[in-house]
Amino acid sequence: MTGVTASDGPGASARGDGATRRRGRPRRTESGGTRDRILDAAREEFSSRGYEKTTVRGIARSAGVDSALVHHYFGTKEQVFEAAVEVAFAPAFTARDKVLEGPLDEVGERMTRMIIGLWESPVTRAPLLAIVRSAVNNETAAGVFRRLIAGQLxxxxxxxxDLPDAELRAELAAAQLVGIAMVRYVIKVEPLASADAEQIIRRVAPVVQGHLTGR
Amino acid sequence: MTGVTASDGPGASARGDGATRRRGRPRRTESGGTRDRILDAAREEFSSRGYEKTTVRGIARSAGVDSALVHHYFGTKEQVFEAAVEVAFAPAFTARDKVLEGPLDEVGERMTRMIIGLWESPVTRAPLLAIVRSAVNNETAAGVFRRLIAGQLxxxxxxxxDLPDAELRAELAAAQLVGIAMVRYVIKVEPLASADAEQIIRRVAPVVQGHLTGR
Known part of the structure; x- marks a missing residue:
């Protein structure tokens, strides 16, 4: 039953999307407990140490299993990282589906609210910060982040x-929001760091909308 | 004569701006050679290792001097970092003065061209990347970056x-450009990573202008 519950959870779509990479490996339903324990340990290790300093051996130790089992379930360190990032991004993927629904002339506000919301919540901010740190420091981690951000979001x-330069538009909009996250939550430059979230959304949503659907 | 030439160089204004912090320490003109050598070694060490892994001892070794001399000229590791970052930012400070001159209704384009220009040039991109990495990873380095970005730029x-919320406006504009830098030059998401710089400037300059002077 654990497997059923888990595949209804917010991480399910993310894991489903990435399933092709894990062909031939045991499915979540077969031994969800161990797999989940390894994944929790991996998230914890990558969050606190960053990509470079985390080892498969350290993840295994923290999960109380043999390293071989980590490799068996996930493959390489890069693949464990990708699985851990997918779980951390699960709330974003759920929120993304809400961004995609609804009228197109308000997509900028929905996208802005989604990103600001993820950074405002301490629960999602910590893993996001860990992913950004890893991606800025390490080319492999940047690659995982890139695939996920580009492909899933x-x-x-x-x-x-439905515009010819839609992908560039989406990235320029994302760049505005990535920059807000960097200046407000990572580098913490005032007055942006302490500004009211609604004030920021009011100013930024039209800009994001402009990138997405403007002239 | 070295000292005179150096204080006419692009780093002069940056060092002049920060001079109050170095009261009572030997001036550049008194022993510019050694000080410059230490500063070059510091930039190299911070660039290749990042803030956390760099030590005053390592900087001293690389400059061929005693650690005490590094402390004598600059103070703590944080202060050496600040001096090194100021030198790396010198081209930005020179460019900033050009951004501040000229008509206000084109300040968005000048600011966009300045930031994209600094990231497009391999000479300035490497130290900028090193500073961003250090600032994302380390709270002390983030503080140095914050003071410099907020105070100098x-x-x-x-x-x-000349608007009541001018600082917030400047930061939202900067956030758009920081985000472009992150997505294009650090994480390298396509198609933004390979897009023509002029195309990006054309799309982003009006947005930056809007943040700065818009409704």
Whole structure:
């Protein structure tokens, strides 16, 4: 039953999307407990140490299993990282589906609210910060981040725009929001760091909308 | 004569701006050679290792001097970092003065061209990337970056706007450009990573202008 519950959870679509990469490996339903324990340990290790300093051996130790089992379930360190990032991004993927629904002339506000919302919540901010740190420091981690952001988020938003330069538009919109996250939550420059979230959304949503559907 | 030439160089204004912090320490003109050698070694060490892994001892070794001399000229590791970052930012400070001059209704384009220009040039991109990495990873390095970005760049641009929320406006504009830098040059998401710089400027300059002087 654990498997059923889990595949109804917010991470399900993310894991489903990435399933092709894990052909031939045991499915979540077969031994969800161990797999989940490894994944929790991996998220914890990558969050606190960053990509470079995390080892498969350390993840295995923290999960109380043998390293071989980590490799068996996930493959390489890069693949464990990708699985851990997918779980951390699960709330974003759920939120993304809400961004894609609804009228196109408000997609900018929905996208802005989604990203600001993920960074405002301490629960999602910590893993996001860990992913950004890893991606900035390490080319492999940047690659994972890039595939996920481009494939799962930007390409889908671009798909709704029906414009020839839709992907570039989606990325320029994302760049505005990535920059807000960097200045407000990572580098913490005032007055943006302490500004009211609604004030920021009010100013930024029209800009994001402009990138997506403007002239 | 070295000292005179150096204080006419692009780093002069940056060092002049920060001079109050180095009261009582030997001036550049007194022993510019050693000080410059230490600063070059510091930039190299911080660039290749990042803030956390760099040590004053390592900088001293690389400059061929005693650690005490590094402390004598600059103070703590944080202060050496600040001096090194100021030198790396010198081209930005020179460019900033050009951004501040000229008509206000084109300040968005000048600011966009300045930031894209700094990231497009391999000479300035490498130290910028090193600073971003250090700032994302380390709270002390983030503080140095914050003081410099806010004090030297954003507050000056805000000063030209003559609007009550000028600082927030300058930061939202900067956030758009920081985001472009992250997506294009650090994480390298396509198609933005390979897009023509002029195409990006054409799309982004009006947005930056809007943040700075719009409704």
């Amino acid at each position: 930007l390409r889908r938003i671009a798909g709704r725009l | 954003l507050r000056r641009i805000a000063g030209r706007l």
